[in-house]
Amino acid sequence: MNNKEEEQDVTASFNRNEPDIASSSSVGYSGYGEYFHNKELQQLESDVQFRQKYQKEHRVSNPTLFQGCTIYVNGRTNPTRFQLHKLIILHGGTFKHYLSGKTAVTHILATELNASKKSSFANFKVVSPEWVTESIARGKLLPWQDFRIVQVSRLQGKITDFATVRNCMDPNFINAFFKSSRLHHLSNWKFQLRDNFVKEFILSYNDTIPDQKYVYFHIDFDCFFAQVSAKIDGKYDIHATPIAISHGINNSDISSCNYVARSFGVYNGMWVSSALKLCPDLKILDYEFDEYEAISNLFYSALKDIGIFKMVLPISIDEAIGCMLITPDITSELLTQKCMQVRNAVYNVTQGYSVSVGCGPSVLLARLALRKGKPNGFHISWFDTVTECHAFIDHFKLKDLPGIGYSTDLKIKEQFGNVQNISDLRDLLERPSNVSKLIKVIGSKNTKKLQIYLDGKDDDESISMVKDPHTYFQKKSLSVEINYAIRFKTIDDVDIFLERLALHLWEKLRDSNLMTRQITLKLMKRAQGAPVDPPKFMGMGKCDALSKVSNLGTNTQKFGTIASECKTLFRILSVPPEEVRGIGIQFHRLTDSNQKVGQKSEQREITTDLFRKRDHPDDDITNEPSKVAEPHTPVNPTYTSPVKNYWDRHLKRSITPFQYDFPDQLDPEFMSNLPKDVQEEITSHHKVVKKANRSLRTKLYDDPRKQIKQTQDLHFIHDGRLVPQLSFQGLSSAKQISETLIDWVDATVEDGPHEKDLELFTSYLDKLAEQGRCHIILHLIKTIKNRVDDHYNANHEGLEQWEYFLIRRLIPILNKAKPDVKFNLVFDL
């Protein structure tokens, strides 16, 4: 099995030998139990057949390694369950797909066990998959005890059971929440699938793809969660019992329900309480996230192994688009055959899960066909005439079109009255006046997209997904948000939580080898008049969404910078902590951190020499969070932060660009009357607020010494032309500007300069650069550099920021302005 070719060969023959039993609902069985029993027998038989065939083809004798072992694989493993299945049966073992059968399982393979699995598997030999691979490698059955999965809680060291996590200030809250959040899982799975796609794409498509035409197959599980959870639960017939997946019993979302339940009017997204009114017999089952992932892996490997797709585009955990190269001999018979082949392959590889397939000449038509094919079937939208195509599209509802959601649907109906089917919209848009009305309501791009869809064609986004999937699936932003169970009492709570949330996102940034240059903080604020306790337990209720971006001016992967920026942004948004119902952080404008700054261009490498004597790292990549905030334990239950009181006192007057008028200096008398720990609390808080408030603009205008003299519109002669005299902060003489810069550096050695000021200053230099006035730029940079050097012994964080600013933004301006100038000019500084 060490041989790569042999391994591939195994995969191919493994699939060929699966019994062809997937002719959808026509499988004859009288009850679930019997079906289950038959299914298992068939599987056993096929395993044995496969083993025999393999032995014959490869002339190997009867394997005995795992003889007598009946093995079940739990959760996500490496190698995958699919691969382990092959390994086990090829070496004489028996593979069990379910634990619910009568035959005793001798071993369970798992990488980790959660608390509930730990207790339910207590009487089994639970081992890691290495037991299988190592045994095969050594050619003998190794003692299972050496591969025993001891305790997961020891491995993870965290209590992530939501029931034991008291509230959002619990250090394990974020983990506990995400572990149970279906939406988090959906997003995360998508992230992984896209990531894998991009990685595989580089390997398998490094040759440029010719401008190919495809036939698209949109493949989607029928009520995925419901199917999988029902199979795990094992008690109900998915075709006879109404089933829904949800956490709770009352105001809890139904994430997936089967078609029996839908026949009662139940739908996804409905609360359990209302669903039960429609369908009192509805069975509510739990999520089985590990199993969803395992089945999805089988699903994707099945799609790749069929061999009819040039490319399989990941849409989600249970949904993919297969792209088949178009050939001249395409017939509807051929497409029919391919659809059935896909359905059978998935059914067999996943051991009994049904998918539906939609097939068409565009991504859009494949999607609409899928809708028609559901459930447990397929449909092909292949038309000879435009009229036929229009007729097909016309009978769908507006909301069936991708991109038309609840809100857009409503807007269109409000504008045009009751537009039921797409045909109604087609008729409306015959008149140009209606087209402009539609543009007013949903915008020009959306209108254009709709018009393209009316012809059964793909919009630009779908085209770019298909033509340039590598770019399309590349990550452009990273974010995290939690809008559930968020309840804060003090600004301190917020800071601690923000730090944890930032840590979560920072880890993703680090793991993806990325740096960010722009951070957004997003808050959900309890809407005016909304009840403090919303109908849904711990829910966010009706909220207003607020957000604020911050440009860092440099690419960073520094946890400290990121966390402190988030805290600053929170203060700028000025939402009282107790009104916060949701909180999120986003990173935008990402760059690759592997691409070492110095490598990129000769210029940068040389410019870093400017500061070489300081022996500083030349990028922002060193960044381990020094310590993760631990929760402050309240002194007593009625404890309210003195920071909040202090804050409230200054909340009344609001005159600055920011909503808070915070004193520049802390009142010493006020401070000295406070206990020491409270003093510290205020000082640290004050520091962050100071940064939020600090802006060179406001500061300078407030400062009477720096009252701006109105400069006359003088012009300097440069390069034989008249150029307008530039000014920075209303100051125009070089001397005045230098003084300002020195003050600026002095004022910001501790906390670093404010981004707004940096931008202001850079744009001033840019203008100078445009005019080729390098000597002035040089002079100004030199002024800053000298002043920063003067402060060097102070060892403040702000100095670092100044350095980065000089290297990253000022020197490039200089280089750009005079590319022919030798770099020793820079050294003349």
Next chain:
DNA sequence: CAAACACCTTAG
């Protein structure tokens, strides 16, 4: 008038 920004919408 382009870029930046805040906010909205969608999908699964």
Next chain:
DNA sequence: CATCGCTAAGGTGTTTG
């Protein structure tokens, strides 16, 4: 006891400079 309302991307309208 309840309950686990995420996240990336594209669009729109307004402000800014």
